[in-house]
Amino acid sequence: xxxxxxxxxxxxxxxxxxxxxxxxxxxxxxxxxxxxxxxxxxxxxxxxxxxxxxxxxxxxxxxxxxxxxxxxxxxxxxxxxxxxxxxxxxxxxxxxxxxxxxxxxxxxxxxxxxxxxxxxxxxxxxxxxxxxxxxxxxxxxxxxxxxxxxxxxxxxxxxxxxxxxxxxxxxxxxxxxxxxxxxxxxxxxxxxxxxxxxxxxxxxxxxxxxxxx
Amino acid sequence: xxxxxxxxxxxxxxxxxxxxxxxxxxxxxxxxxxxxxxxxxxxxxxxxxxxxxxxxxxxxxxxxxxxxxxxxxxxxxxxxxxxxxxxxxxxxxxxxxxxxxxxxxxxxxxxxxxxxxxxxxxxxxxxxxxxxxxxxxxxxxxxxxxxxxxxxxxxxxxxxxxxxxxxxxx
Numbered sequence: 476x477x478x479x480x481x482x483x484x485x486x487x488x489x490x491x492x493x494x495x496x497x498x499x500x501x502x503x504x505x506x507x508x509x510x511x512x513x514x515x516x517x518x519x520x521x522x523x524x525x526x527x528x529x530x531x532x533x534x535x536x537x538x539x540x541x542x543x544x545x546x547x548x549x550x551x552x553x554x555x556x557x558x559x560x561x562x563x564x565x566x567x568x569x570x571x572x573x574x575x576x577x578x579x580x581x582x583x584x585x586x587x588x589x590x591x592x593x594x595x596x597x598x599x600x601x602x603x604x605x606x607x608x609x610x611x612x613x614x615x616x617x618x619x620x621x622x623x624x625x626x627x628x629x630x631x632x633x634x635x636x637x638x639x640x641x642x643x644x645x646x647x648x649x650x651x652x653x654x655x656x657x658x659x660x661x662x663x664x665x666x667x668x669x670x671x672x673x674x675x676x677x678x679x680x681x682x683x684x685x686x687x688x
Numbered sequence: 689x690x691x692x693x694x695x696x697x698x699x700x701x702x703x704x705x706x707x708x709x710x711x712x713x714x715x716x717x718x719x720x721x722x723x724x725x726x727x728x729x730x731x732x733x734x735x736x737x738x739x740x741x742x743x744x745x746x747x748x749x750x751x752x753x754x755x756x757x758x759x760x761x762x763x764x765x766x767x768x769x770x771x772x773x774x775x776x777x778x779x780x781x782x783x784x785x786x787x788x789x790x791x792x793x794x795x796x797x798x799x800x801x802x803x804x805x806x807x808x809x810x811x812x813x814x815x816x817x818x819x820x821x822x823x824x825x826x827x828x829x830x831x832x833x834x835x836x837x838x839x840x841x842x843x844x845x846x847x848x849x850x851x852x853x854x855x856x857x858x
Contacts, residue, residue, distance in 0.1 A: 476751075478747065480747060481842035483723075488739070489739065489743065491741050492693070492743055493738050493747065494851075495740055496740055496743050496744045496747060498741075499744075499756075499757075500748075500753050501742075503748065503753060504747060506709070507760075510817045517697075534742060537704065542771035548701055561779075570704075570747060571825045572743075572746070572747065572781075577803075578800075578845050581838075581841070582730065585838070592781075595743075595746035595747055595749075597743075597796075599693055599697065599785075599799075600799060601703060602696065602697040603693045603696050603697055603795050603796075603799045604795060604840070604841055605796070605836075605841050606696065606699065606700025606701075606794040606795075607700065607747050607791075608704070608838060608841075609700070610700045610701070610775055619749070620701070621700055621745075621746040621749050622742075622746070623740065623742050623743055623746045624694065624697070624742065625720045625721075625737065625742045626694055626698075626720055626721040626743055627694070627697060627698060627701055627721070628741075628746065629719075629720035629721035629722070629732075629733035629742075630698065630701075630719070630721050630722075630723055630733075631701070631702075632733045632745065633711065633721075633722065633723040633731040633733055634702070634723060634734070635750075639724070640721055640725055641725065641726040641727070642702065642704065642708065642724070642725060643708070643724045643725060643726050643728070644709070644710055644724050645698060645702065645704065645708065645709055645710070645721065645723050645724070646710045646711070646712045646721060646722040646723075646730075647691060647694055647695060647698060647709065647710070647711050647712070647721050647723070648711075648712050648713075648714040648717070648719050648720060648721050648722070649711055649712070649713050649773060649793075650714070650715055650716075650717045651713040651714075651715050651771065651773075655713060655771070657714065657830070662816050662817050663815060663817050664816075665815075665817075680778045682780065
């Protein structure tokens with residue numbers, strides 16, 4: 476089945492890797508919506524390459540540059556937080572990937588679920604902050620919420636083919652970070668540079684997940 | 689803290705009780721997580737740590753799509769090891785579980801305070817261990833709401849950030 480995808484937060488780490496997945500499967504996926512908060516230059520580049528129907532920039536200060544740069548393309552251009560959540564409910568979208576960072580990921584997820592659009596969830600805040608609201612809404616609307624995070628995707632995959640079978644427990648694996656096996660005394664002296672030197676893939680300095688475990 | 693936040697997400701995604709969620713340290717990051725069923729059988733999902741795999745799985749679900757991403761070779765990882773997560777050293781993990789048990793708007797406070805504390809640490813305004821103190825004190829100072837609405841969460845997020853900021857300045 477061919478899917479029209481909305482990538483919310485397309486200029487971040489997950490968003491750009493999602494576009495690599497689209498590149499690998501041009502017959503399977505089309506990009507319908509791209510959004511970014513501030514990275515207007517990369518958003519313009521992505522819009523020209525993937526020709527979505529709609530692009531949204533969160534920071535309204537970048538609107539004129541974005542619309543000017545895309546004036547020769549047949550792409551609708553919007554700006555602001557309200558537009559950001561409205562596009563999640565675009566009727567031509569088959570799946571919304573919520574790969575934006577921060578609390579602002581909540582409302583677009585709610586809008587997509589209300590519109591009955593399946594959500595590929597990569598925004599941490601959505602479930603940490605309001606997991607009860609979100610999952611109740613998804614159940615009520617019978618819309619799938621599919622986790623993107625590698626640990627939750629692993630559990631989701633393990634649960635396939637097990638309808639009605641009770642889970643005793645799940646085990647989330649952790650790399651342990653750069654301070655695995657260290658004591659509290661060591662941690663008191665930890666610096667920013669040490670904290671960012673992660674053994675498996677360097678931590679993104681903008682990511683809030685710099686602590687081990 | 690990251691693992692603690694993941695545990696909270698897992699609680700909601702898979703409808704689990706906090707005591708059904710364990711964290712296991714696995715330095716090679718080849719097993720991405722596991723499920724133990726009531727017959728004691730364990731299923732583990734494995735692969736190279738490549739975010740494109742879970743992204744592709746989510747976008748393609750329920751279908752798995754062929755790709756030419758790098759493949760895992762067992763001989764490159766002849767030993768996969770496991771260790772217990774040391775919660776006495778990493779207080780953040782136990783704080784996250786406590787927030788999960790309390791429920792309501794507490795995980796929202798935890799998340800906001802964590803972001804403020806991490807930012808302060810990266811800017812050199814607080815030490816590594818102090819991050820946990822900031823988070824703990826912020827949880828103590830914010831009002832508890834048992835069944836928050838969406839606007840309660842927005843307000844809690846704002847309040848928690850303000851409280852955490854004031855603790856850093858103090």
